[in-house]
Amino acid sequence: MPNLFWRLGFTWVFAGSGYMVSTGDIRNGSGTTTGCALIYLFYHMRSSLRAPRSVPSVMLTAATTTIAGIYGSEYFRFRRFDNDEAYNVKF
Numbered sequence: 001m002p003n004l005f006w007r008l009g010f011t012w013v014f015a016g017s018g019y020m021v022s023t024g025d026i027r028n029g030s031g032t033t034t035g036c037a038l039i040y041l042f043y044h045m046r047s048s049l050r051a052p053r054s055v056p057s058v059m060l061t062a063a064t065t066t067i068a069g070i071y072g073s074e075y076f077r078f079r080r081f082d083n084d085e086a087y088n089v090k091f
Helices: 004-022 026-049 055-076
Strands: none
Touching: 004 026, 026 055
């Protein structure tokens, strides 16, 4: 299980990216969620799946993998960035 610093940090980051999504900024919110979930998995997946396994650690890793998959598919596959207003600025 990650230490308290990691758990609190990622809680705040996921809360912030959820706030971004709820205010309508789906692109940045889903990108932030995907990036932070992948960072968490990069640092903690191996230790959570190594024996002896703890149930909360495996569940946290499974939930983070699910979050990365859902928001990653939103960010990378289901959004068309060429119609985004931020990139179609006319001078």
